[in-house]
Each structure stands twice: as C-alpha cells, then as structure tokens.
Amino acid sequence: MNGVCSNGSGGMYLSQWKMTLSKICCIGAGYVGGPSCAVIAQKCPDLTVTVVDLSAHRIDQWNSDTLPIFEPRLDEVVKACRGKNLFFSTDIDKGIREAELIFICVNTPTKTFGWGKGRAADLKYIESAARRIAEVAQNSKIVVEKSTVPVKAAESISNILSANVKPGVKYQVLSNPEFLAEGTAITDLLNPDRVLIGGEPTGEGSEAVKALSWIYEHWVPKENIITMNTWSSELSKLAANAFLAQRISSINAMSAICEATGADVDEVAHAVGTDSRIGPKFLKASVGFGGSCFKKDVLNMVYLCECLNLPEVAAYWQQVIDINEYQRRRFTMRIVQSLFNTITNKRITVLGFAFKKNTADTRESAAIHVCKYLLDEGAHVQIYDPKVPRDQIMSDLTMAEITDQPERVPELVTICPNAYEAAEKSHALVICTEWDEFQTLDYQRIYDKMLKPAFIFDGRLLLDHQQLMDIGFKVETIGKRLNRDQAKLVRTHANSTS
Ligand SMILES: NC(=O)c1ccc[n+]([C@@H]2O[C@H](COP(=O)([O-])OP(=O)(O)OC[C@H]3O[C@@H](n4cnc5c(N)ncnc54)[C@H](O)[C@@H]3O)[C@@H](O)[C@H]2O)c1
Numbered sequence: 001m002n003g004v005c006s007n008g009s010g011g012m013y014l015s016q017w018k019m020t021l022s023k024i025c026c027i028g029a030g031y032v033g034g035p036s037c038a039v040i041a042q043k044c045p046d047l048t049v050t051v052v053d054l055s056a057h058r059i060d061q062w063n064s065d066t067l068p069i070f071e072p073r074l075d076e077v078v079k080a081c082r083g084k085n086l087f088f089s090t091d092i093d094k095g096i097r098e099a100e101l102i103f104i105c106v107n108t109p110t111k112t113f114g115w116g117k118g119r120a121a122d123l124k125y126i127e128s129a130a131r132r133i134a135e136v137a138q139n140s141k142i143v144v145e146k147s148t149v150p151v152k153a154a155e156s157i158s159n160i161l162s163a164n165v166k167p168g169v170k171y172q173v174l175s176n177p178e179f180l181a182e183g184t185a186i187t188d189l190l191n192p193d194r195v196l197i198g199g200e201p202t203g204e205g206s207e208a209v210k211a212l213s214w215i216y217e218h219w220v221p222k223e224n225i226i227t228m229n230t231w232s233s234e235l236s237k238l239a240a241n242a243f244l245a246q247r248i249s250s251i252n253a254m255s256a257i258c259e260a261t262g263a264d265v266d267e268v269a270h271a272v273g274t275d276s277r278i279g280p281k282f283l284k285a286s287v288g289f290g291g292s293c294f295k296k297d298v299l300n301m302v303y304l305c306e307c308l309n310l311p312e313v314a315a316y317w318q319q320v321i322d323i324n325e326y327q328r329r330r331f332t333m334r335i336v337q338s339l340f341n342t343i344t345n346k347r348i349t350v351l352g353f354a355f356k357k358n359t360a361d362t363r364e365s366a367a368i369h370v371c372k373y374l375l376d377e378g379a380h381v382q383i384y385d386p387k388v389p390r391d392q393i394m395s396d397l398t399m400a401e402i403t404d405q406p407e408r409v410p411e412l413v414t415i416c417p418n419a420y421e422a423a424e425k426s427h428a429l430v431i432c433t434e435w436d437e438f439q440t441l442d443y444q445r446i447y448d449k450m451l452k453p454a455f456i457f458d459g460r461l462l463l464d465h466q467q468l469m470d471i472g473f474k475v476e477t478i479g480k481r482l483n484r485d486q487a488k489l490v491r492t493h494a495n496s497t498s
C-alpha cells in the first residue's frame, strides 16, 4: 500500500465528519460502476463495496457466472471479491443508507428530445440518483460524481441534496471522472495515468477529497492523484475525450488526403507520432470512432460552447463529429463503387460489429452505420462478431435512426457463427472491428468460398494486404490508394452527399 492512513481497524477516520469511511456504495452497475468497484474491492480489503442498480436483470448477471459485460480479466477480479467485500444488489436504499461514500456511475446519454436534443447530456438519471440519496440518507455522505457530466453538474447535485437535507446530515459532492477505456478497463483501472478529484476548497471539502484519495492510494501512487476545483475536474474529462476524438478525426482526415495522393496513412501517422510533442497513440486511421463516449461527450462540449455563446469554439469541436460521419460514409461509398456501383441483392460479409476489439459493446459502433448504408442499398449482409450476441446486432440495426423499414432487416441480415460461414457466396468482405482473430483467419479458404472477383475492404488497416492480393483478392483499405480512378470517384461522391 502507498501512504494509506487507515485507522488500523479497517476504514479511515474523518475527524471533521466524525465518521469512519468503511462502506462505499456505487449507484449504477454498468461498464464503469461494475469494473471500477470490483477493482476498489480487490485493492481495499478494509472497505465493503456495494454496487446497486435499478435493473434486477443486470444485478442478477453480476451475481451469476456470466457477467453482464465482457472485459478481459474482469471475471477473475469479481470472483475474487464477490460475497466477501463486494456485493451487487437492487436494494438501492440500503446501499445508500449504509455507505459513508457514494459513487454516482449512472448513464448520461445524449438528450433525444427538448432543448439541446441530439447534443446536451440527459441528466435525468443523475438527478434521480441525487434525489434518492437525499430521500433515504440518515447520516452524512460524501457523494462522488463519476459519470461524465457537463460542467457544474456537481453544483446541481449539491443543490438538490442541500435543498432536501435532514437535520444532522451533511454532504460534500466531489467530481472524480473515470478514464477507463472498454476492452482494457481492468488494466486502465489498475494503472491509471492519473486519478482526478475535484472538490471544494473548504475544511470539509478537503477532508472529503482526502478520503477519496485514500481509497485510490491503496494502489495508485500519490503523485498520480491530481486534485483541483470541481469545475476544472468536470471540464477536464470532456476535454480529454474531445482531444482523443480529435486526434482520430485528424488522422482520418489525413487518410482521405492519402487516398487522393498516394501517400500511406500508416507511414504519415508513424512520422507524425514520432515527434515527441505529438506522440504515437490514437493515430490509427479507421472507419471512424465509435463507443458510448466520444460522440456524446464531444456533442456535450459543442452544446456547452453554444450555451456559453462561443459559436466559433462550438463549430471547431463539431467538425470532429462531422469528419467521423464523413469517414464512415466515404468508406461505404468506396464499397459500393468498387462493386460496380450496385450492391442490391449482393452478399456482403461484415467481420466485427463491436465498436472496438475486446468488448461486446456496440454503442455507436461504426459497423452499425456501415451496415445501415449497405442495407439501404439493398445488400444482403452476413455478419460475424466473436462477442456480440445476435439479438444485440438485430436490435442495433432496427433502431429508428438506422432504418424506417425494420421489418426488412431480418430478411437482409444473417448472423453467422464464424467468419468462414459469413463469407459463403459473398461478393465482398468488410472489416469493421480490429479483432485479433481476423488477422489469423485462413484467407485462402475464405477466398475459395466467395464469388469472384472477391473484394476485401479493410476498415481497420488490420490485414496483410500483399498476402491477400497474392491470393487473388481485390483489396481496398483506409488511407492507402490502390486505384487512382476509384479514389477520385469516391472523393467526389462523398463530398456531394455530405
Ligand atoms: N463506458 C465507458 O467506458 C465509460 C468510461 C468512462 C466514463 N463513462 C461515463 O460513466 C457513466 C456510466 O457509463 P456506463 O457505460 O457505465 O453506463 P451503463 O449504461 O453501462 O450503466 C449505467 C447503469 O446505471 C443504472 N442506473 C441509471 N439510473 C439509476 C438510478 N437512478 N439508480 C440506480 N441505477 C441507475 C442503469 O440501470 C445502468 O445499469 C456515463 O456518464 C459515461 O459517460 C463511461
């Protein structure tokens, strides 16, 4: 343990609060709440950690052998602590009542109606969690906002709590945004680049910050725990995601220039990334970023700028989203044009449906949009993903914003148990997710199953293109020009439909 100031009998005594921190509760058993509390429980045997959720189904899954989310190493961490100092429950009130410190890890999706529709964060789940705490708390609580929220959300939580406070109860609200990425959640939680804690510069505020810091100090070096004011902490989370998304849109914008000029985007990324001021990470060109966070949080930033009357800044960040959408459109256009400008009734194989490898999460996955464009053109799409269940794929492709003819989706989409079946009698194979197993497939076997000419569209720059061309495939990828005329056509068409 690094610099932990435990009182020896488990927990940490907080003199200003006159309480010992020994029980924590987490509201929201999702991608963040589940893994982060499992790691806290594993690293802090002196704490009891209870994760609560409204969804009985989700809680049942957390208590079963099949966890609700797939994340490398998550099983071993959960199974080591569950039933000892880690509990999953639907009894939200009990969890709140017993805990001295409560994490709020509920979802903060983009609003789908009303003011800020399509951009602002919907804070209804945050507000309902805060109201629940105010209603059932019988003693003082440190409330930690871990969900990603717009600046000043902690202030709103604080206002709700103090407007409903009971005699003898007091609250401190801290901001502690989470930076884990899916697919590497456990590694990220165990070795975070930094932990951010925002709090009030008062005596009780500082002690609340120290208490939360003490939890992390069980495994995170103290110098990696950064404290700041609450607003900076909230904005830093949005800023970090906006910067990361911006790097991907920047390299994807470069990929369009590469295709038009004959430059190679991997070479450009390597050259740019070796500048120590820029660095090599997050410069992999792709069919576009997905996931539950980047689009939502950049839009949230755009909305914040608009509300602050900063239209030029809003437009700057909006471009990050616009380039991402352009990239998905451009890639699919290339598929259609390569297949002789018609894919109606053609079979197209899509390999990968998750938004990135090592997760079953499909939220905002580029694959959804690629499939949408293919289905709009009347193609038959044969999909294989190693982790995403059939029902999830069907539900994503029948969402109202994806199709206005959901009844056609089951006719046009086949979910396959492996890549080889998905390639059967197919005209083209499209890589949408960078799963490792796609690199080691027997592509000769796949080629033999496909109609000729057999095309591969590598949306992740994942495969050995020379080897595929040697087999006989026609290969297209992001940011590398293989056919000058085609590149020109795609560029013109994608611009005209934007
Ligand atoms: N997914 C990620 O990788 C990631 C990483 C960092 C930050 N975040 C942020 O963390 C937050 C949570 O994200 P997530 O992916 O875990 O969401 P999620 O949808 O997987 O989980 C949220 C859970 O909260 C529950 N919930 C909602 N309101 C509740 C209430 N009032 N009481 C009890 N339970 C309630 C839901 O039932 C759901 O199970 C979001 O703000 C997100 O932006 C996510």
Ligand SMILES: O=c1ccn([C@@H]2O[C@H](COP(=O)(O)OP(=O)(O)O[C@H]3O[C@H](CO)[C@@H](O)[C@H](O)[C@H]3O)[C@@H](O)[C@H]2O)c(=O)[nH]1
Pocket: 148, 178, 179, 180, 181, 182, 183, 241, 244, 248, 281, 282, 283, 284, 285, 286, 287, 288, 289, 290, 291, 292, 293, 294, 355, 356, 357
């Ligand atoms: O060079 C790259 C890196 C990523 N991606 C894509 O970008 C998306 C997001 O990837 P990643 O950031 O690795 O996963 P997330 O789980 O969305 O994590 C992001 O969003 C989380 C939620 O806020 C933050 O906590 C993390 O720090 C932040 O990386 C995925 O579709 C990736 O395929 C690329 O196309 N090129």
